Amino acid sequence: MLEGSDHLSPFLTISREDWARLAPNTELPLTDEEVKKLAGLGDPIDLKEVDAIYRPVSKLIEIYVQRQRQIAKERRQFLSEPETKVPFVVGIAGSVAVGKSSIARALQRLLQRFDQTPKVDLVTTDGFLLPNKELEERGLLGRKGFPDSYDRHALLRFLAEVKSGQQHVQAPVYSHVIYDVVPNEFISIDQPDILIVEGINVLQPPRINPHSHQPTLAVSDYFDFSIFIDAHHQDVESWYVDRFLSLREGAFRDKDSFFRAYADLDDEAAVSLARQIWTEINLVNFVQNIRPTRSRADLIIHKASDHRVSKLLLRKL
Numbered sequence: 001m002l003e004g005s006d007h008l009s010p011f012l013t014i015s016r017e018d019w020a021r022l023a024p025n026t027e028l029p030l031t032d033e034e035v036k037k038l039a040g041l042g043d044p045i046d047l048k049e050v051d052a053i054y055r056p057v058s059k060l061i062e063i064y065v066q067r068q069r070q071i072a073k074e075r076r077q078f079l080s081e082p083e084t085k086v087p088f089v090v091g092i093a094g095s096v097a098v099g100k101s102s103i104a105r106a107l108q109r110l111l112q113r114f115d116q117t118p119k120v121d122l123v124t125t126d127g128f129l130l131p132n133k134e135l136e137e138r139g140l141l142g143r144k145g146f147p148d149s150y151d152r153h154a155l156l157r158f159l160a161e162v163k164s165g166q167q168h169v170q171a172p173v174y175s176h177v178i179y180d181v182v183p184n185e186f187i188s189i190d191q192p193d194i195l196i197v198e199g200i201n202v203l204q205p206p207r208i209n210p211h212s213h214q215p216t217l218a219v220s221d222y223f224d225f226s227i228f229i230d231a232h233h234q235d236v237e238s239w240y241v242d243r244f245l246s247l248r249e250g251a252f253r254d255k256d257s258f259f260r261a262y263a264d265l266d267d268e269a270a271v272s273l274a275r276q277i278w279t280e281i282n283l284v285n286f287v288q289n290i291r292p293t294r295s296r297a298d299l300i301i302h303k304a305s306d307h308r309v310s311k312l313l314l315r316k317l
């Protein structure tokens with residue numbers, strides 16, 4: 001039996017142990033083939049963790065998908081609306097370096113295995129960052145990842161098109177190698193069963209229109225289910241620094257890397273630079289903009305310092 005801690009909280013708190021106990025009762029255990037595919041991701045996500053934690057998360061999302069399809073069908077009949085395929089949209093938020101991309105990719109693979117949702121697409125919001133040239137002109141280069149560094153209107157338009165059942169909706173692409181949006185490169189989203197939208201700011205509350213003083217649309221208005229990946233910021237800092245050190249051995253050595261100069265830093269200089277970028281940019285963004293959106297999620301997944309999930313908070317229905 002799952003136990004909630006505070007009966008007045010909008011969330012049911014579920015311990016790791018209770019949640020992991022759901023896995024054996026969840027259909028679709030991982031096959032050898034699936035395990036191989038997931039292992040290929042090369043991210044700090046343990047396969048046992050995928051099975052124990054993220055497999056039940058995928059089952060939970062499927063329950064919400066079925067509920068949404070049922071409501072949509074009944075509503076269409078009631079309103080005599082035409083039949084359209086509307087993707088179920090899952091938002092995944094959380095700090096830089098908290099591991100959102102690994103979790104998003106694991107969930108994509110897990111969700112694809114259900115007969116009802118074979119087509120699961122994934123979009124990261126970095127493609128909607130303003131190009132560096134524009135950030136520079138607006139004095140925002142040191143604020144990459146802050147809400148004002150994104151083309152919010154383009155992201156809202158993209159989601160509106162996807163949610164209205166349009167085919168071949170284009171999303172721009174970001175490259176961590178060139179540290180910029182890639183000119184003229186797009187991915188096409190063509191009526192998937194589920195679209196996962198992953199990015200640090202996807203749960204930002206609606207802005208207030210300066211002219212009308214009314215709240216505008218928020219990105220999360222298009223979400224059918226949202227997840228916040230949570231961790232103590234000291235843990236995320238150490239993951240950020242560790243990742244910076246491994247990138248120094250890998251991606252920073254790429255001849256096109258924006259960070260080519262960082263490849264030759266010694267350990268001490270690299271750690272110090274990573275901590276500086278973390279403290280001056282990413283931590284500030286986390287405290288000011290990202291963490292305050294945590295309670296807007298339907299599911300909060302809390303990771304401990306070893307990346308293992310320690311508890312989950314699920315919004316009560």
Ligand SMILES: Nc1ncnc2c1ncn2[C@@H]1O[C@H](COP(=O)(O)OP(=O)(O)O)[C@@H](O)[C@H]1O
Pocket residue numbers: 094095096097098099100101102176177243247251252259
């Ligand atoms: N400078 C970089 N060079 C290459 N890859 C990077 C760089 N910074 C981040 N990444 C990769 O980009 C992805 C997104 O990272 P991030 O936005 O920090 O979110 P998260 O760690 O929560 O997935 C991760 O797969 C990460 O490994």
Ligand SMILES: CC(C)(COP(=O)(O)O)[C@@H](O)C(=O)NCCC(=O)O
Pocket residue numbers: 096124125126127144145146198199200201277281282
């Ligand atoms: C590209 C990011 C803003 C993340 O974007 P997201 O896909 O979450 O919208 C982030 O990974 C980043 O590069 N931040 C800038 C500071 C830094 O280099 O760590």
